[in-house]
Amino acid sequence: MSVSSNNLELQFKALRNAYYSERFPSLATRLDRLRRIRAMLSENEAAWCDALSQDFGYRSADQSSFADITTSIKSVNHALKNLKFWMKAERRTPDLSLRMSGAKTYVEAFPKGVVGIVSPWNFPINLALSPLVSVLAAGNRAFIKPSEATPATSALLEKLIGQYFAADEVSVACGDVDVAQAFVKLPFDHIIYTGGETVAKYIMRDAAENLVPLTLELGGKSPVIVSSSADLKVTAKRVAFGKYFNAGQICIAPDYLLIAPERLDAFLKELQSAVEHTDSSQGSADSVSIVNERHRQRLENLVAEGENKEGRVIKMSGLNQSAYQLTVVVNPADEAGINGAEIFGPVLLIKTIGDLSQQIAYINQSSHPLVIYYFGRSEAEFRRVANETSSGGLVKNDVIFQYANDDLPFGGVGGSGMGKYRGVYGFKEFSNNRAIYKSGFIDVSGFVTPPYSDVFRMVNKLMRKI
Known part of the structure; x- marks a missing residue:
């Protein structure tokens, strides 16, 4: 009403x-x-x-x-x-x-x-x-x-x-x-x-x-950095979860993934395996639908444009091989809308960038994300990501579960x-x-009221050193 x-x-x-x-x-x-x-x-x-x-x-x-x-x-x-x-x-x-x-x-x-x-x-x-x-x-x-x-x-x-x-x-x-x-x-x-x-x-x-x-x-585009030290099986399983949970309609879902070109095929193989073991396909008891036809059409348009602009499109089906699929778009041209729009659905953008410095530079060229996900074993790399980027949250070797912690702040920065x-x-x-001040037993105001004495001038200088 x-x-x-x-x-x-x-x-x-x-x-x-x-x-x-x-x-x-x-x-x-x-x-x-x-x-x-x-x-x-x-x-x-x-x-x-x-x-x-x-x-x-x-x-x-x-x-x-x-x-x-x-x-x-x-x-x-x-x-x-x-x-x-x-x-x-x-x-x-x-x-x-x-x-x-x-x-x-x-x-x-x-x-x-x-x-x-x-x-x-x-x-x-x-x-x-x-x-x-x-x-x-x-x-x-x-x-x-x-x-x-x-x-x-x-x-x-x-x-x-x-x-x-x-x-x-x-x-x-x-x-x-x-x-x-x-x-x-x-x-x-x-x-x-x-x-x-x-x-x-x-x-x-x-x-x-x-x-x-x-x-x-x-929201914004929350990236996944895949380090050379990342376990691809673990990474794929958790990214698949992030894209299937609520059909990827989550502000903290992984939006795009940065990975070295030579590791792409191995990752896609692990991702397909993870999807095959996820019974969240449309029509199953554990599935979630895209919220409405308008949003579904929007996702389809992003994928179609990405494919038309040099992107490689891969559709990965779950156990039931239904129409509910995780769709992957690899390396569309820079002008494709999927590079800039928050996806908010079961579509994953992949960019083949493997060098950490280049990955950080790619993330920093856009608005600050709500969260950055890093997969890898290197604490030094993780600290580099922390120190050289800005985001609302930062997660190592997992996705989404930071929100399950009520003792952590939730929110973004800048565009997120x-x-x-x-x-x-x-x-x-x-x-x-509210700042609250209660005066003491000595009248301090009398000390700073003119005419000013030599004691006042001495204390004034001392206060700068305390």
Whole structure:
């Protein structure tokens, strides 16, 4: 059900007024809200999985259970365990002269107010509720705009949020692009958006009107560096997983792979073997469909153009030899769109570049990726990648599982986003980390009030050496 601009404003006003009446929720109140998220997930798991499958055309219930339900519950459990410690004021050391006066300094996290959450379609539960965990842990009120591309899941989210939360605690606004545009123009205290770079630019423009701080979780082209020391069997198996899980519709999925020309055929052989042992083909109980025909056509167009522009296209089928395939595009010409567009599906771009310096240079010629994956045994090479590139995350000899760690920050840099959340990083991201100073028993102001003495001038010089 789509909402009008007037209703959006009424929902927002209710949240804002509730924040004004309770600016600093107690630990007990925050824990209660987090437990209600967990209950909403676990008590309605079958309904969530059914809605997800309906939206995708088909989506494995086991994958939905793991990727959307379990990961979200893990975030709740992590916050429940640690929130008491996150909320404690952090002591800071005053300047020596102030310390001698008895002054005290510390930082305390206060709620920002009302936080807007604009969530995407690829993991529509986790990417709405994982930010919600951080937002509520920090003591805020939340307003969620879920994706219109997954209408059944969005409608269920709206219904269940209404059952487990008061309208002035958490609210949901379903609707199309017009609703989304009106939503991000509201005077939030913070907005977190997960999605594409193009839409993010519009959100930044609209948020600027109200000086709303942003967390942007975008995507980009996350590369896989295959070192000369990499185990190709392990690399192929894990890259195949990254491209089949959720049908590759993941912002942290491997997008393209850099490998030495002489190792290409051996890698392709291992990749085919990995695919053959992956029963995720279309129609199997464990498969996931491309979300809609529009997105499927987009992927097909990227592959077709890559082939037309000198690329070698290889289709790899799983156990059932169905139409659901991992498609590999090798060395298309530079002007092919697949070189620049985030793929976001079961298509892998391969560029035959084997020298690490050249691989790093290739990565650095484009916008900073959300994550860089390195496969190899050399810690020295891994440190070179860390020191000579920039990305939101960096992973050695694996893919995607960095997201399963709630104690790691998640987010991008530059074109892949700004800001970090999850765990304590999410708590701080959605908090006003307030500097607090308490004066001591000596009046320091008298010391720096004219007329200035020789003692003042001496201490002024000494302070530069402390």
